[in-house]
Amino acid sequence: MSDAAALREPWPDLQRQREGVTVGIWLFIASEVLFFGALFLGYTVYRTLYPEAFRIAAAETNVLYGSVNLLLLLTSSAAMTIAVDASQQEKRRTTLVCLGLTMLLGTGFLLVKGLEYSDDIAKGLFPGPHFPLQPPQTQLFWAFYWVMTGVHAIHLATGIGVVGVFAFILWRRLLPLGSPAIVGVATYWHFVDTVWIILFPLLYLVDRS
Amino acid sequence: MTDAVIGDVAAETPPPSYLGAGHTLLSWLTTTDHKRIAILYAISITFFFFIGGIAIALVRLELMTPQGLFLTSDAYNRLFSLHGIIMVWFFLVPSIPATMGNFLLPLMIGANDVAFPRLNLLSWYLYVLGAAFTIYTLISGGVDTGWTFYAPFSTNYATGYVIAAAAGVFVVGFSSIATGVNFIATAHMLRAPGMTWFRLPLFVWAMYTVSLVMVLATPVLAMSLLLVVVERGFGLPIFDATRGGDPILFQHLFWFYSHPAVYIMILPAMGVVSEVIPCFARRTIFGYTFMVYALIAIAVISFMVWGHHMFVAGQSPLANLVFSFLSFIVAVPSAIKVFNWTATLHRGQITFEAPMLYALGFVGLFTIGGLTGLFLASVPIDIHATDSYFVIAHFHFVMVGGTVSAYMAGLHFWWPKITGRMYSEAWARFAAITTFLGFNATFMPQFVMGWNGMPRRYHHYPDIFQAWHVMSSVGALILAVAYVLPLVYFGWSLLYGRRAPANPWNATGLEWQTSSPPPKENFHRIPRIHAGPYRYHASDRLPMADDRTPVRPQGETP
Numbered sequence: 001m002s003d004a005a006a007l008r009e010p011w012p013d014l015q016r017q018r019e020g021v022t023v024g025i026w027l028f029i030a031s032e033v034l035f036f037g038a039l040f041l042g043y044t045v046y047r048t049l050y051p052e053a054f055r056i057a058a059a060e061t062n063v064l065y066g067s068v069n070l071l072l073l074l075t076s077s078a079a080m081t082i083a084v085d086a087s088q089q090e091k092r093r094t095t096l097v098c099l100g101l102t103m104l105l106g107t108g109f110l111l112v113k114g115l116e117y118s119d120d121i122a123k124g125l126f127p128g129p130h131f132p133l134q135p136p137q138t139q140l141f142w143a144f145y146w147v148m149t150g151v152h153a154i155h156l157a158t159g160i161g162v163v164g165v166f167a168f169i170l171w172r173r174l175l176p177l178g179s180p181a182i183v184g185v186a187t188y189w190h191f192v193d194t195v196w197i198i199l200f201p202l203l204y205l206v207d208r209s
Numbered sequence: 210m211t212d213a214v215i216g217d218v219a220a221e222t223p224p225p226s227y228l229g230a231g232h233t234l235l236s237w238l239t240t241t242d243h244k245r246i247a248i249l250y251a252i253s254i255t256f257f258f259f260i261g262g263i264a265i266a267l268v269r270l271e272l273m274t275p276q277g278l279f280l281t282s283d284a285y286n287r288l289f290s291l292h293g294i295i296m297v298w299f300f301l302v303p304s305i306p307a308t309m310g311n312f313l314l315p316l317m318i319g320a321n322d323v324a325f326p327r328l329n330l331l332s333w334y335l336y337v338l339g340a341a342f343t344i345y346t347l348i349s350g351g352v353d354t355g356w357t358f359y360a361p362f363s364t365n366y367a368t369g370y371v372i373a374a375a376a377g378v379f380v381v382g383f384s385s386i387a388t389g390v391n392f393i394a395t396a397h398m399l400r401a402p403g404m405t406w407f408r409l410p411l412f413v414w415a416m417y418t419v420s421l422v423m424v425l426a427t428p429v430l431a432m433s434l435l436l437v438v439v440e441r442g443f444g445l446p447i448f449d450a451t452r453g454g455d456p457i458l459f460q461h462l463f464w465f466y467s468h469p470a471v472y473i474m475i476l477p478a479m480g481v482v483s484e485v486i487p488c489f490a491r492r493t494i495f496g497y498t499f500m501v502y503a504l505i506a507i508a509v510i511s512f513m514v515w516g517h518h519m520f521v522a523g524q525s526p527l528a529n530l531v532f533s534f535l536s537f538i539v540a541v542p543s544a545i546k547v548f549n550w551t552a553t554l555h556r557g558q559i560t561f562e563a564p565m566l567y568a569l570g571f572v573g574l575f576t577i578g579g580l581t582g583l584f585l586a587s588v589p590i591d592i593h594a595t596d597s598y599f600v601i602a603h604f605h606f607v608m609v610g611g612t613v614s615a616y617m618a619g620l621h622f623w624w625p626k627i628t629g630r631m632y633s634e635a636w637a638r639f640a641a642i643t644t645f646l647g648f649n650a651t652f653m654p655q656f657v658m659g660w661n662g663m664p665r666r667y668h669h670y671p672d673i674f675q676a677w678h679v680m681s682s683v684g685a686l687i688l689a690v691a692y693v694l695p696l697v698y699f700g701w702s703l704l705y706g707r708r709a710p711a712n713p714w715n716a717t718g719l720e721w722q723t724s725s726p727p728p729k730e731n732f733h734r735i736p737r738i739h740a741g742p743y744r745y746h747a748s749d750r751l752p753m754a755d756d757r758t759p760v761r762p763q764g765e766t767p
Contacts, residue, residue, distance in 0.1 A: 009241075010321035010399060012735075020324050020398045027390045027424055035428035038462050042436070042447065050453055127445055127452075137453035143445035147436065 006179040018180035025184040029191050032155075036195055039151070043144050043202060050137040057133055057141035058206035060125060065116040066204035069109050070196060076105035077193045080163075084186045087177045092170075095177060099167040102189065106160045113153055148199055155192045163189065226629065226726040241326035242729060247312035248627075249333050253340065254300050254308065258692075260347075261295035264288045266689060269682040275672050285668045286353040287369060291346075293356025298378050299340060301612055302470065305477035306423075307336075307388055309619045310416045312627060314392060316720035316727060317410050319401025319736045324394035332387035339381030346373040355666065357467070358433075360448035360459040364440040372442055375434040382427045382434075385473075389423035392416050403738035407501070410718055410742040411494065414501050415480025418508040422469045422476070426512070430466035433459060460522055464515035472511040474608055475575075476504060478615030479546055482568045485618050486550050488716040489565035490557030493743040496549045503542035503549075510539040520591045529588050536586035543579050547572060562714070563637030567618035570645040574610025578603060581656070596666070599659030602652045610648050617644065617695065624699065625709030629726040632702035636694065643691035650684025717744040 011017035047054045083098035124132045126146065127139035166185050169175050227244045231237070237245060268288050271280045280288070311329065315322055323329050346352055352369035354362060363371050396409070396417045409417075436447045437459070446452040448459045487494045494500060516524060516532030524532075550572050559565070581603040585591045594600060621641075625631055655663075658677035663670060670678070712721040719742065723732055 009326060010315075010324070016398065020394055023397055024325060024328075024390055024394045027393055028386070031386050031390070031424045031428045034425055035432050038429045038432035038436075038465075041462070042458055045455065045458060046453070049455075053453070135453075136451070139446050139452045140454060143439075143447055146443075146445060147439055147447070151435070 006176045014178070014180065018183060021180040021184045022187075025187045029187065032191060036151070036198075039144065039148055040198075040202075043148070046137070046140045046144070047206075050135075050140065053135050053137035054141050055207045056135075057138035058203065059208075060123065060133065061145065061204050062116055062119060063204045063208065065112055065119075066200055069112050070200050072105045072109045072112065073193045073196050076102045076109070077190050079105065080186050080189050084182055087170075087179075087182050090177055092177055096167060096171055099163055099170070103160050103163050103167070106156055106163070109156060110153060110160075113149065145203055148203065152192070152195055152199060155195070159189050159192050225728065226724065227729045228629070228726050230729045239330075241322070241330050243311050243315055243323050243326065243329060244627075244727065246329050246333055247308050247310075250303060250307040250311065250336070253333075253336060254303055255696075257295050257299040257340065261292050261300060262689065262692065264292040264295070266685065268292065269685040271668070272670075272678045273682050275670050275675050277668055280668070282668045283353065283368075286355075286666070287351035289666065290352050290355050290369075290374075294352070294374060294378065295343065296608075297356055297470070297474075298381050299336075299343060301474045301608055302385055302423075303336065303381075303388070304474075304612065304616050305481060305619060306385075306392070306416060306419055306473075307332075309412075309481065309616075309623060310392065310419075310477060311388070313623065313720055314395055314413060314416050315399070316723065316731055317413050317718060317742070318396065318399060318404050319719055319732065319738060320395065320399035321730050321732075321735075323391045324398055325391050328387050329391055332384040332391070335384035335387065336381055339377045339379075339384065342373050342377030342380060346370045346377060349373070357463060358437055358459075359463075360437060360440070360456045361450065363437050364448055372438050375438050379431050379434050379438075382431045385423045386427050389420035389427075392420040393424065396420075401735050401738055405738075407498065408738060408741045410480075411483035411497070411500050411504070412477075412480035414504050415476050415483070418504045419473055419476040419480075422473050422508050422511060426466045426469035426473070429462055430470075433462035433466070436462070457519070457522055457524075460519050461515070464518045465512075468515040468518065469511040471604070471607065472507055474612045476507065478571065478575075478612040479504065481615040481619035481622070482550060482571050483546075484716075484718065485564045485568040485622050486553050486572075487743050487745055488622070488714050489562055489568075490554050490559050491745045492553050492555075492557040493745050494549070495552035495555075496545075497741070497743070499545055500549055503545045506542040507539060510535065510542070514539055514586075517586055517591070520588050521595050533586055533588050537583065540579060540583055540586075547576055547579070561638070562621075563632075563634060563641050564618045564622035564714075566638055566641035567614050567621065567644070570641065570648075571611055571614040571618060574606050574614060574645075574648065578606030578608075578611055581606065594659060596664055597659035598655040598663045598665055601665050602655035602659055605652050605655075610652070614644065614648075617641070620695070620699075622714070623720075624702070625713045626720060626725050626727070628703060628706075629709050630702045630706030631709050631713065632706055633698045636698040640691050640694040640698070643687060643694070647684050647687030647689075647691050651681050651688055652684070654678075654680040654684070718742050 007014055007017060011020060079098045079101040083095050083102065086094035086098060120126070124130060125142055127142050131139050131142075133139075133142075162185055166181065170177060170179075175181065227242055230242070231240070237249065240246065240249075265288070267280070268285065271277050271285060277285070311323070314320075346369075349370050352367070352371055352374040354367045354369065354371060354374075358371070358375060363375075396413060400409075439445045440447045440449065446454050448454045448456045450456060483494055483500060514532060514536045516528055517536045520529050520533075561569075581599070585594060585600060585603060621632070621637055654677040658674045659665075661674070663674045663677070709725045711724050713725075714721075719736065719738070720727075722736070
């Protein structure tokens with residue numbers, strides 16, 4: 001398939017378009033970093049103010065679920081990297097299989113996260129009047145736990161959707177394999193993975209040794 | 210910029226304009242043409258400008274007497290909150306970038322379109338979605354938090370539709386981020402051959418710097434509003450002091466966005482004025498490079514001054530001192546710009562067309578707004594003036610006297626380019642002067658009563674302030690007339706206006722070298738740029754072919 005099919009207005013050539021997509025996606029990621037940055041700031045402020053409460057609260061997180069999820073996401077990023085390389089070498093089947101694998105591992109993450117959420121709720125770890133832990137500042141940790149993992153899960157679900165649509169487009173040959181769009185999709189996926197790499201120690205490894 | 214380009218365009222038959230490229234409603238709603246998206250934005254923000262205007266007109270009417278006229282205190286709170294939310298996020302933030310920026314950025318750098326045309330259309334739909342939440346808030350009864358959504362009032366006590374209002378602002382924020390990403394990528398990747406960074410018009414630099422601020426500040430607003438929503442909607446204690454949370458954290462997050470947001474609103478205005486003043490003074494802009502560095506400096510420093518909104522919120526004295534100092538520093542590049550606009554006028558052959566009247570109004574009003582900002586950056590004076598009408602007057606001088614004046618200047622300046630029609634110059638000049646007078650009549654009295662102790666957001670007030678409030682309300686009426694007038698003569702111009710030539714003002718920017726209105730693809734072929742955008746001096750007017758200086762940028766083949 002020719003490169004011309006992947007070229008879009010207003011780009012003069014495919015190389016330039018690829019650079020443009022790279023610039024665009026990294027600008028978007030800069031924006032996302034500040035979006036999560038506000039959360040990290042709040043977390044840091046409260047953990048500095050209430051280290052003891054954060055230690056008590058974080059002991060209740062389930063490090064097994066967190067670690068399994070870390071493994072799933074790291075593997076998914078590896079699959080995504082292979083997909084990008086395969087697409088640039090015009091290896092169609094490998095690309096599609098690896099994109100599918102990426103989605104599968106991402107979905108696995110969401111399933112494990114769902115199991116973990118139901119465990120947490122069963123233990124009453126959603127902040128409110130009957131919260132099981134003391135002092136009250138432990139609820140701050142759990143508030144951040146829910147917001148951080150929730151916002152991350154929404155990002156991941158969006159990522160799965162984007163990868164799915166993109167894989168479908170490649171499968172139906174609506175875009176050629178060499179389309180620069182894959183750079184954008186992959187960079188976003190790796191970003192969502194990276195956020196989990198940061199969330200994991202913040203939520204699961206506080207004072208655990 | 211090159212005579213060769215002008216020659217080429219003239220030699221061939223003109224292609225149909227972007228307006229003629231499709232006439233159905235669907236062709237507009239599915240367009241990816243940056244010029245049409247600019248028009249979609251212009252219609253939407255004009256609608257919100259008048260909704261926000263009606264809200265504040267009712268407020269000003271209510272304030273005619275110390276006991277109020279017809280509003281309950283709750284309705285009063287909801288009206289000024291609505292005014293703030295709509296004017297900031299649905300008018301001022303998108304005003305110049307989403308309309309003129311969208312229309313002109315590709316034209317000024319010699320590109321066919323912005324980098325991501327479909328993302329550009331998506332940004333408008335995000336705006337519409339955010340607008341839908343806001344209209345829902347309005348219809349279902351409004352919100353009473355003010356535009357700042359301060360916790361714990363917004364999270365625990367407010368009675369209005371806080372979640373819907375916050376959702377509207379959250380969504381419209383992503384529309385600004387999309388626009389910002391698009392503009393930065395466009396400025397980096399799609400400049401025409403020979404369009405080096407220091408040949409960019411200052412308007413493009415303003416769009417570039419404002420986009421950086423949009424991309425890096427808006428997400429923090431989004432997160433702070435999301436945190437308010439999860440606390441209010443799900444009871445998660447983020448800012449709840451009874452469980453150790455800190456409401457001041459919300460203010461830090463909010464102002465980390467909202468102070469740069471002030472510069473999101475003013476940087477584009479500076480860009481517009483930097484185009485208009487050289488054209489009508491027939492002078493090259495004074496100190497071009499300094500103007501560029503001043504824009505960059507303002508964008509960078511804008512991220513470090515947010516604490517001056519919190520001098521009385523319990524910050525440490527050290528933090529107050531640092532933020533006060535940095536707030537004084539940000540005045541330096543702003544002052545450089547004012548001096549350079551003034552120096553551009555020096556020995557110019559000034560004519561007073563409507564865009565120039567608005568632009569000169571901008572310079573004066575922005576200077577007053579900026580200088581009173583220095584009063585407020587000083588901690589002891591700010592403690593006296595906090596939450597008074599002095600603050601209201603200060604930021605309206607910058608936001609309305611500054612940004613809205615510049616928006617009007619730009620709208621009049623580029624109207625012939627955008628629509629292909631001329632408007633009534635006499636009426637436009639009348640409206641420009643009325644705006645200036647009405648604006649001063651509205652906000653000068655607010656400085657005085659604010660300094661004398663009239664607090665903002667109060668519905669009832671002591672009798673001694675009545676004279677000032679009446680003056681201000683009468684001024685608001687004049688201002689309202691001045692804002693409705695353009696709607697009339699611009700509407701008239703669309704139907705009956707004289708056809709505009711390609712370059713009615715004899716301006717030298719690249720956008721004036723294509724036809725009015727421009728063809729769908731902007732230029733017949735991508736132009737080659739040999740010089741900067743401001744070429745108003747006699748020595749610059751030599752045909753480019755005679756210019757023997759080696760101006761070709763690196764890597765370009767002759």
